[in-house]
Amino acid sequence: MDSSALVINNLTKTYSNGLKALHGINLEIPHGDFFALLGPNGAGKSTTIGIITSLIKKTSGDIKIYGIDIDKDFVKAKTYIGLVPQEINFNTFEPISEIITNQAGYYGVTREVALPEAEKLLKKLNLWDKRDQYSRNLSGGMQRRLMVARALIHKPKLLILDEPTAGADVEVRRLMWDYLKFLNENGTTIILTTHYLEEAEHLCKNIAIIDDGKILENSSMKNFLSQLKNEKFILYTQEKVSKNLTLESRNLNIIDDHTIEVSISEDSDINSLIQDLSIKGIKVKSLKNKTSRLEELFMRLVDKNGK
Numbered sequence: 001m002d003s004s005a006l007v008i009n010n011l012t013k014t015y016s017n018g019l020k021a022l023h024g025i026n027l028e029i030p031h032g033d034f035f036a037l038l039g040p041n042g043a044g045k046s047t048t049i050g051i052i053t054s055l056i057k058k059t060s061g062d063i064k065i066y067g068i069d070i071d072k073d074f075v076k077a078k079t080y081i082g083l084v085p086q087e088i089n090f091n092t093f094e095p096i097s098e099i100i101t102n103q104a105g106y107y108g109v110t111r112e113v114a115l116p117e118a119e120k121l122l123k124k125l126n127l128w129d130k131r132d133q134y135s136r137n138l139s140g141g142m143q144r145r146l147m148v149a150r151a152l153i154h155k156p157k158l159l160i161l162d163e164p165t166a167g168a169d170v171e172v173r174r175l176m177w178d179y180l181k182f183l184n185e186n187g188t189t190i191i192l193t194t195h196y197l198e199e200a201e202h203l204c205k206n207i208a209i210i211d212d213g214k215i216l217e218n219s220s221m222k223n224f225l226s227q228l229k230n231e232k233f234i235l236y237t238q239e240k241v242s243k244n245l246t247l248e249s250r251n252l253n254i255i256d257d258h259t260i261e262v263s264i265s266e267d268s269d270i271n272s273l274i275q276d277l278s279i280k281g282i283k284v285k286s287l288k289n290k291t292s293r294l295e296e297l298f299m300r301l302v303d304k305n306g307k
Helices: 045-052 074-078 096-106 111-124 140-152 170-185 197-203 221-225 270-279 293-306
Strands: 004-014 020-030 034-038 060-065 081-084 158-162 189-193 206-211 214-220 230-237 252-256 259-265 284-289
Touching: 004 045, 004 189, 020 045, 020 060, 020 189, 020 206, 020 214, 034 045, 034 170, 034 197, 045 060, 045 158, 045 189, 081 140, 096 111, 096 140, 111 140, 140 158, 140 170, 170 189, 170 197, 189 197, 197 221, 197 293, 206 221, 206 293, 214 221, 214 293, 221 293, 230 270, 259 270, 270 284
Parallel strands: 034 189, 034 206, 081 158, 158 189
Antiparallel strands: 004 020, 004 060, 206 214, 230 259, 230 284, 252 259
Protein backbone atom coordinates (compact mmCIF):
# COMPACT_ATOMS: atom_id res chain seq x y z
CA MET A 1 0.00 0.00 0.00
CA ASP A 2 1.15 3.54 -0.78
CA SER A 3 2.97 5.26 2.12
CA SER A 4 1.05 8.46 1.41
CA ALA A 5 -2.49 8.60 2.71
CA LEU A 6 -3.40 11.47 0.39
CA VAL A 7 -1.69 13.10 -2.58
CA ILE A 8 -3.23 16.16 -4.27
CA ASN A 9 -1.65 17.51 -7.46
CA ASN A 10 -2.59 20.85 -9.02
CA LEU A 11 -6.20 20.73 -7.82
CA THR A 12 -8.47 23.46 -9.18
CA LYS A 13 -12.13 24.24 -8.82
CA THR A 14 -14.13 26.89 -10.66
CA TYR A 15 -17.85 27.01 -9.94
CA SER A 16 -20.48 27.65 -12.62
CA ASN A 17 -20.82 31.29 -11.50
CA GLY A 18 -17.14 31.86 -12.27
CA LEU A 19 -15.91 31.73 -8.68
CA LYS A 20 -12.43 30.19 -8.53
CA ALA A 21 -12.39 28.32 -5.24
CA LEU A 22 -9.07 26.46 -5.69
CA HIS A 23 -6.01 27.64 -7.61
CA GLY A 24 -3.88 24.56 -8.27
CA ILE A 25 -3.22 23.35 -4.74
CA ASN A 26 -0.73 20.59 -3.93
CA LEU A 27 -0.64 18.53 -0.75
CA GLU A 28 0.89 15.25 0.36
CA ILE A 29 -0.11 13.70 3.67
CA PRO A 30 1.83 10.62 4.81
CA HIS A 31 0.21 7.59 6.40
CA GLY A 32 -0.14 8.03 10.17
CA ASP A 33 -0.12 11.82 10.08
CA PHE A 34 -2.35 14.09 12.16
CA PHE A 35 -2.74 16.96 9.71
CA ALA A 36 -4.34 20.38 10.20
CA LEU A 37 -5.94 22.02 7.16
CA LEU A 38 -6.66 25.55 8.35
CA GLY A 39 -8.00 28.71 6.81
CA PRO A 40 -10.62 31.43 7.28
CA ASN A 41 -14.21 31.01 6.12
CA GLY A 42 -14.39 30.72 2.33
CA ALA A 43 -10.70 29.82 2.02
CA GLY A 44 -11.28 26.54 0.15
CA LYS A 45 -11.15 23.96 2.97
CA SER A 46 -14.65 22.59 2.51
CA THR A 47 -14.28 22.59 -1.27
CA THR A 48 -11.09 20.54 -0.97
CA ILE A 49 -12.73 18.05 1.40
CA GLY A 50 -15.80 17.88 -0.83
CA ILE A 51 -13.66 16.96 -3.83
CA ILE A 52 -11.68 14.34 -1.89
CA THR A 53 -14.92 12.69 -0.79
CA SER A 54 -16.66 13.04 -4.21
CA LEU A 55 -19.32 15.44 -2.91
CA ILE A 56 -17.97 18.18 -5.22
CA LYS A 57 -16.68 17.74 -8.77
CA LYS A 58 -13.22 19.12 -9.39
CA THR A 59 -12.32 21.24 -12.41
CA SER A 60 -8.85 19.76 -12.86
CA GLY A 61 -6.04 18.03 -10.99
CA ASP A 62 -5.38 14.60 -9.53
CA ILE A 63 -6.13 13.03 -6.16
CA LYS A 64 -4.85 9.70 -4.89
CA ILE A 65 -5.93 8.06 -1.65
CA TYR A 66 -3.46 5.40 -0.58
CA GLY A 67 -2.30 5.21 -4.17
CA ILE A 68 -5.82 4.88 -5.63
CA ASP A 69 -6.74 7.54 -8.19
CA ILE A 70 -10.25 8.68 -7.29
CA ASP A 71 -11.08 9.21 -10.97
CA LYS A 72 -10.23 5.62 -11.80
CA ASP A 73 -11.58 3.70 -8.81
CA PHE A 74 -13.42 5.89 -6.34
CA VAL A 75 -15.41 2.94 -4.99
CA LYS A 76 -12.20 1.41 -3.65
CA ALA A 77 -10.70 4.75 -2.60
CA LYS A 78 -13.85 5.56 -0.63
CA THR A 79 -13.40 2.47 1.55
CA TYR A 80 -10.27 4.12 2.97
CA ILE A 81 -12.13 7.32 3.96
CA GLY A 82 -14.22 8.17 6.99
CA LEU A 83 -15.83 11.62 6.90
CA VAL A 84 -17.20 13.68 9.79
CA PRO A 85 -18.85 16.71 8.15
CA GLN A 86 -19.73 19.98 9.88
CA GLU A 87 -23.47 19.42 9.59
CA ILE A 88 -25.36 16.81 11.59
CA ASN A 89 -26.75 14.71 8.75
CA PHE A 90 -28.02 11.42 10.14
CA ASN A 91 -31.66 10.32 10.44
CA THR A 92 -32.77 11.77 13.78
CA PHE A 93 -35.65 9.28 13.97
CA GLU A 94 -33.34 6.25 14.05
CA PRO A 95 -31.86 4.72 17.20
CA ILE A 96 -28.15 5.29 17.62
CA SER A 97 -27.22 1.63 17.19
CA GLU A 98 -29.14 1.46 13.90
CA ILE A 99 -27.41 4.56 12.54
CA ILE A 100 -24.04 2.91 13.11
CA THR A 101 -24.87 -0.55 11.77
CA ASN A 102 -26.73 0.79 8.74
CA GLN A 103 -23.69 2.90 7.85
CA ALA A 104 -21.53 -0.21 8.02
CA GLY A 105 -23.77 -1.88 5.46
CA TYR A 106 -22.98 0.83 2.90
CA TYR A 107 -19.38 -0.42 2.98
CA GLY A 108 -20.24 -4.11 2.75
CA VAL A 109 -19.74 -4.76 6.47
CA THR A 110 -22.20 -7.43 7.63
CA ARG A 111 -24.45 -6.81 10.60
CA GLU A 112 -22.75 -9.64 12.49
CA VAL A 113 -19.39 -7.87 12.15
CA ALA A 114 -20.81 -4.37 12.64
CA LEU A 115 -22.65 -5.00 15.92
CA PRO A 116 -19.59 -5.78 18.12
CA GLU A 117 -17.61 -3.02 16.39
CA ALA A 118 -20.43 -0.54 17.06
CA GLU A 119 -20.45 -1.56 20.70
CA LYS A 120 -16.71 -0.85 21.01
CA LEU A 121 -17.06 2.55 19.34
CA LEU A 122 -20.07 3.63 21.37
CA LYS A 123 -18.41 2.58 24.62
CA LYS A 124 -15.22 4.42 23.72
CA LEU A 125 -17.21 7.58 22.96
CA ASN A 126 -19.43 7.29 26.07
CA LEU A 127 -22.59 6.62 24.07
CA TRP A 128 -23.26 2.98 24.84
CA ASP A 129 -25.93 3.67 27.46
CA LYS A 130 -27.79 5.76 24.83
CA ARG A 131 -27.65 3.09 22.11
CA ASP A 132 -31.42 2.49 21.97
CA GLN A 133 -32.42 6.16 22.06
CA TYR A 134 -33.43 8.16 19.00
CA SER A 135 -30.59 10.40 17.94
CA ARG A 136 -32.81 13.50 18.02
CA ASN A 137 -32.86 13.18 21.82
CA LEU A 138 -29.09 13.49 22.13
CA SER A 139 -27.29 16.65 23.21
CA GLY A 140 -25.21 18.50 20.63
CA GLY A 141 -21.99 17.04 22.04
CA MET A 142 -23.38 13.51 21.89
CA GLN A 143 -24.49 14.02 18.29
CA ARG A 144 -20.94 15.09 17.42
CA ARG A 145 -19.55 11.93 18.97
CA LEU A 146 -22.13 9.86 17.11
CA MET A 147 -20.91 11.40 13.85
CA VAL A 148 -17.38 10.22 14.68
CA ALA A 149 -18.57 6.71 15.55
CA ARG A 150 -20.51 6.48 12.28
CA ALA A 151 -17.46 7.57 10.27
CA LEU A 152 -15.30 4.89 11.91
CA ILE A 153 -17.56 1.84 11.69
CA HIS A 154 -15.90 0.52 8.52
CA LYS A 155 -12.40 1.09 10.00
CA PRO A 156 -11.15 3.72 7.52
CA LYS A 157 -7.44 4.39 7.22
CA LEU A 158 -8.05 8.11 6.60
CA LEU A 159 -10.41 10.06 8.88
CA ILE A 160 -11.43 13.55 7.74
CA LEU A 161 -12.89 15.81 10.42
CA ASP A 162 -14.55 19.08 9.41
CA GLU A 163 -15.07 21.17 12.58
CA PRO A 164 -15.69 18.07 14.74
CA THR A 165 -16.00 19.95 18.05
CA ALA A 166 -17.99 22.97 16.86
CA GLY A 167 -20.41 23.93 19.61
CA ALA A 168 -19.11 21.27 22.00
CA ASP A 169 -18.40 22.13 25.62
CA VAL A 170 -14.95 21.84 27.17
CA GLU A 171 -15.55 18.35 28.61
CA VAL A 172 -16.77 16.93 25.29
CA ARG A 173 -13.92 18.60 23.42
CA ARG A 174 -11.33 17.04 25.73
CA LEU A 175 -12.96 13.62 25.35
CA MET A 176 -12.81 13.99 21.58
CA TRP A 177 -9.19 15.10 21.71
CA ASP A 178 -8.20 12.06 23.75
CA TYR A 179 -10.03 9.69 21.42
CA LEU A 180 -8.59 11.25 18.27
CA LYS A 181 -5.09 10.96 19.71
CA PHE A 182 -5.80 7.31 20.51
CA LEU A 183 -6.93 6.68 16.93
CA ASN A 184 -3.89 8.38 15.47
CA GLU A 185 -1.48 6.55 17.76
CA ASN A 186 -3.06 3.31 16.55
CA GLY A 187 -2.48 4.03 12.87
CA THR A 188 -5.39 6.15 11.64
CA THR A 189 -4.37 9.11 9.48
CA ILE A 190 -6.40 12.18 10.44
CA ILE A 191 -7.10 15.42 8.59
CA LEU A 192 -8.61 18.10 10.80
CA THR A 193 -10.20 21.40 9.89
CA THR A 194 -11.09 23.62 12.82
CA HIS A 195 -11.52 27.23 13.85
CA TYR A 196 -10.32 26.31 17.35
CA LEU A 197 -6.65 26.88 16.66
CA GLU A 198 -5.71 25.66 20.12
CA GLU A 199 -7.16 22.32 19.03
CA ALA A 200 -4.92 22.12 15.96
CA GLU A 201 -1.82 23.21 17.89
CA HIS A 202 -2.48 20.59 20.56
CA LEU A 203 -3.22 17.67 18.23
CA CYS A 204 -1.55 18.06 14.85
CA LYS A 205 1.92 17.13 13.64
CA ASN A 206 1.78 18.96 10.31
CA ILE A 207 -0.15 21.91 8.97
CA ALA A 208 -1.31 23.57 5.77
CA ILE A 209 -2.92 27.00 5.75
CA ILE A 210 -5.16 27.82 2.81
CA ASP A 211 -6.62 31.19 1.89
CA ASP A 212 -8.33 32.40 -1.27
CA GLY A 213 -7.91 28.91 -2.73
CA LYS A 214 -4.10 28.92 -2.40
CA ILE A 215 -1.79 27.13 0.03
CA LEU A 216 0.09 29.77 2.03
CA GLU A 217 1.94 27.43 4.39
CA ASN A 218 2.72 23.71 4.34
CA SER A 219 5.13 22.51 7.01
CA SER A 220 5.45 20.69 10.30
CA MET A 221 3.62 22.29 13.21
CA LYS A 222 6.92 22.54 15.08
CA ASN A 223 8.69 24.41 12.28
CA PHE A 224 5.75 26.74 11.72
CA LEU A 225 5.49 27.67 15.39
CA SER A 226 9.25 28.29 15.55
CA GLN A 227 8.70 31.33 13.31
CA LEU A 228 7.22 33.18 16.27
CA LYS A 229 10.11 35.12 17.78
CA ASN A 230 8.13 36.85 20.52
CA GLU A 231 5.27 35.68 22.71
CA LYS A 232 2.97 37.88 24.77
CA PHE A 233 2.06 36.87 28.32
CA ILE A 234 -0.36 38.22 30.89
CA LEU A 235 0.98 38.14 34.45
CA TYR A 236 -1.22 38.45 37.54
CA THR A 237 0.61 39.80 40.58
CA GLN A 238 0.05 39.51 44.30
CA GLU A 239 1.35 43.00 45.06
CA LYS A 240 -0.01 46.21 43.61
CA VAL A 241 1.94 47.31 40.56
CA SER A 242 2.90 50.92 39.90
CA LYS A 243 2.06 52.29 36.47
CA ASN A 244 5.64 53.62 36.41
CA LEU A 245 7.18 50.16 36.86
CA THR A 246 10.10 49.52 34.49
CA LEU A 247 12.51 46.64 34.05
CA GLU A 248 15.76 46.80 32.12
CA SER A 249 15.39 45.32 28.61
CA ARG A 250 11.71 44.52 29.26
CA ASN A 251 8.75 45.96 27.39
CA LEU A 252 6.01 46.11 30.03
CA ASN A 253 2.41 47.20 29.63
CA ILE A 254 0.72 47.78 33.00
CA ILE A 255 -2.93 46.88 32.40
CA ASP A 256 -4.16 47.51 35.96
CA ASP A 257 -2.92 47.37 39.56
CA HIS A 258 -2.35 43.60 39.47
CA THR A 259 -1.99 42.79 35.77
CA ILE A 260 1.06 43.12 33.49
CA GLU A 261 1.36 42.37 29.79
CA VAL A 262 4.86 41.54 28.60
CA SER A 263 6.54 40.32 25.42
CA ILE A 264 9.11 37.54 25.78
CA SER A 265 11.65 37.08 22.98
CA GLU A 266 13.15 33.73 21.97
CA ASP A 267 16.48 34.65 23.58
CA SER A 268 14.81 35.31 26.94
CA ASP A 269 12.58 33.27 29.23
CA ILE A 270 9.67 33.69 31.61
CA ASN A 271 11.64 32.52 34.66
CA SER A 272 14.14 35.36 34.44
CA LEU A 273 11.25 37.83 34.13
CA ILE A 274 9.64 36.45 37.30
CA GLN A 275 13.00 36.78 39.07
CA ASP A 276 13.36 40.39 37.90
CA LEU A 277 9.91 41.20 39.27
CA SER A 278 10.70 39.43 42.53
CA ILE A 279 13.74 41.66 42.98
CA LYS A 280 11.33 44.61 42.68
CA GLY A 281 9.21 43.06 45.44
CA ILE A 282 6.46 41.81 43.12
CA LYS A 283 5.33 38.18 43.27
CA VAL A 284 3.63 36.62 40.23
CA LYS A 285 0.55 34.60 41.26
CA SER A 286 -0.27 33.23 37.81
CA LEU A 287 0.28 33.82 34.10
CA LYS A 288 -1.14 32.90 30.72
CA ASN A 289 -0.38 33.34 27.03
CA LYS A 290 -2.24 36.35 25.64
CA THR A 291 -2.89 34.44 22.41
CA SER A 292 -1.89 30.99 21.21
CA ARG A 293 1.25 30.78 19.11
CA LEU A 294 -0.64 29.24 16.22
CA GLU A 295 -3.33 31.92 16.33
CA GLU A 296 -0.72 34.68 16.23
CA LEU A 297 1.09 33.21 13.20
CA PHE A 298 -2.15 32.26 11.45
CA MET A 299 -3.49 35.81 11.67
CA ARG A 300 -0.19 37.31 10.44
CA LEU A 301 -0.15 35.01 7.43
CA VAL A 302 -3.80 35.52 6.48
CA ASP A 303 -3.64 39.28 7.04
CA LYS A 304 -0.53 39.50 4.87
CA ASN A 305 -2.21 37.51 2.10
CA GLY A 306 -5.20 39.87 2.17
CA LYS A 307 -3.04 42.93 1.46
